[in-house]
Amino acid sequence: xxxxxxxxxxxxxxxxxxxxxxxxxxxxxxxxxxxxxxxxxxxxxxxxxxxxxxxxxxxxxxxxxxxxxxxxxxxxxxxxxxxxxxxxxxxxxxxxxxxxxxxxxxxxxxxxxxxxxxxxxxxxxxxxxxxxxxxxxxxxxxxxxxxxxxxxxxxxxxxxxxxxxxxxxxxxxxxxxxxxxxxxxxxxxxxxxxxxxxxxxxxxxxxxxxxxxxxxxxxxxxxxxxxxxxxxxxxxxxxxxxxxxxxxxxxxxxxxxxxxxxxxxxxxxxxxxxxxxxxxxxxxxxxxxxxxxxxxxxxxxxxxxxxxxxxxxxxxxxxxxxxxxxxxxxxxxxxxxxxxxxxxxxxxxxxxxxxxxxxxxxxxxx
Numbered sequence: 001x002x003x004x005x006x007x008x009x010x011x012x013x014x015x016x017x018x019x020x021x022x023x024x025x026x027x028x029x030x031x032x033x034x035x036x037x038x039x040x041x042x043x044x045x046x047x048x049x050x051x052x053x054x055x056x057x058x059x060x061x062x063x064x065x066x067x068x069x070x071x072x073x074x075x076x077x078x079x080x081x082x083x084x085x086x087x088x089x090x091x092x093x094x095x096x097x098x099x100x101x102x103x104x105x106x107x108x109x110x111x112x113x114x115x116x117x118x119x120x121x122x123x124x125x126x127x128x129x130x131x132x133x134x135x136x137x138x139x140x141x142x143x144x145x146x147x148x149x150x151x152x153x154x155x156x157x158x159x160x161x162x163x164x165x166x167x168x169x170x171x172x173x174x175x176x177x178x179x180x181x182x183x184x185x186x187x188x189x190x191x192x193x194x195x196x197x198x199x200x201x202x203x204x205x206x207x208x209x210x211x212x213x214x215x216x217x218x219x220x221x222x223x224x225x226x227x228x229x230x231x232x233x234x235x236x237x238x239x240x241x242x243x244x245x246x247x248x249x250x251x252x253x254x255x256x257x258x259x260x261x262x263x264x265x266x267x268x269x270x271x272x273x274x275x276x277x278x279x280x281x282x283x284x285x286x287x288x289x290x291x292x293x294x295x296x297x298x299x300x301x302x303x304x305x306x307x308x309x310x311x312x313x314x315x316x317x318x319x320x321x322x323x324x325x326x327x328x329x330x331x332x333x334x335x336x337x338x339x340x341x342x343x344x345x346x347x348x349x350x351x352x353x354x355x356x357x358x359x360x361x362x363x364x365x366x
Contacts, residue, residue: 002040003097003123003347008055010048010077013105014217015189021323022102024073028324029340031064039344043096046087047076048103054081057090084113088120098347099124101319105189106217109318110136118355125297125346127318128353134293135318136187139222141293145313148292154285154303154311158225161186164215170207173223174200180226183210185218189317193217196226229306232278233269234286235320235331236299237342239349243290245283246331247271269327271334278305285311297350298342300328 009023010016023045030042042060049056056079064072082090091099099122103113111133117126126132134140142156160173174181177200184194193214197203214221235246249269272279286301293316300317320328322339332342 002344004041004043005098005100005343005347006042006044006046006060006091006096007100007102008046008048009102010050011103011105011107012048012050012053013103013107014192015105015321016050018321018323018326019102019104019108020073022104022321022326024069025322025324025326025329026100026102026339026343027064027073028066028069029338031066031069033340035062039340040347044091045076046091047079047081048084048107049077049081053084053107055084055087056081057087085116085120088116088122091122092120097123099126100343100346101125102322104319104321106136106187109189110187114353118353123352125319125350126353127296128294131294131296132318135299135316136189138184138186138315139220141316142313144293145289149285149288154313156313157182157227160223162211162221162223163219167208167211167215170211170223171200171204174207177223177225182222182224182226183207183214184222184224185214186220186222187218188214227304227306227312229304229310229312231314232282232303232305233327233331234282234301234303235328236286236290236295236301237345238290238295238297238299239345240351243287243295245287246328247274247334248276248279248282249327249331251327269330271330278309278311281311285313289313289316296353297346298328300331 007023007026009019011019045058045060047056056076058076058079061072101108101124109132111129114126114129114132118129134144139159139161142159145154146156158177162170180196180198181200182196193210195210197207200207211221231251232248233251234248237244249271252268252270282303289301290299298320300320302314304312304314322329329339
């Protein structure tokens with residue numbers, strides 16, 4: 001028997017629109033299937049408002065038509081809601097079978113929502129709070145990968161972690177890099193506040209200004225060596241017993257594109273052939289990382305590969321966007337899956353996170 005599914009989307013982050021897009025793609029794909037052929041029932045839709053974080057709840061309309069979808073979602077977003085922890089307790093009291101977490105960005109991927117879900121005992125795609133907080137921290141995640149795998153297999157760019165009190169030391173620190181350098185937030189996604197600088201000394205004022213902007217939304221920033229080459233991405237599906245690598249994508253676009261608007265306007269993912277040598281390497285590295293770090297449902301790993309075939313790890317998307325134009329959705333398409341197949345796979349095969357019992361006192365040994 002397939003468990004019923006509910007969706008939670010929105011959130012208080014700059015990736016709110018990506019979350020809405022993910023939800024729309026799932027619902028539009030679902031209602032395109034005749035009612036009698038749908039693989040699972042959708043019970044509720046939960047929307048986290050971006051202004052105050054309150055959660056509105058509505059029962060899913062089984063007879064929803066495609067032309068009604070945008071109005072339906074807009075109406076869901078206008079419903080007055082409860083606090084997030086109250087909603088999670090309500091979800092638990094209803095004994096809802098499976099919740100798909102579509103809260104992208106800091107709000108839904110930094111471990112906070114995962115902790116609340118674990119405390120409420122929710123079953124779904126939230127995963128381990130510790131893994132979420134590790135994956136969103138680019139510096140910590142890169143350190144994990146560097147410790148896990150040798151530099152012969154995968155490397156990490158030379159990186160300095162900058163705190164607000166070090167902001168004016170950034171230019172001095174950057175002098176130790178081979179130019180150019182990349183400045184970016186440590187935990188924001190979608191290449192927000194990310195820029196490439198050919199000459200740190202000549203760009204001192206711009207770098208300091210960018211760091212100041214980053215510190216309004218992030219507790220730390222990164223100074224990172226620029227790795228010339230091509231960008232690659234690999235998504236993974238994780239079941240209770242296996243990690244499946246989706247087709248590896250090469251991100252086509254200008255060689256130095258970093259800003260979020262540049263990626264939106266120019267980047268075009270291209271699926272690699274199954275026998276592509278680089279694709280095989282990237283896929284193998286991705287499955288090793290996903291298994292070692294403890295991903296429980298899906299994830300997406302990003303790399304740059306140089307002309308000398310050196311592979312550099314860039315980061316992990318703990319909750320990949322699932323919008324119709326998203327890279328992960330394209331990976332699914334080339335694998336032969338739809339987002340509905342994905343939801344069904346996760347609900348039936350993934351291992352939901354459950355907290356371990358706390359050790360209250362040590363056992364007395366004879």
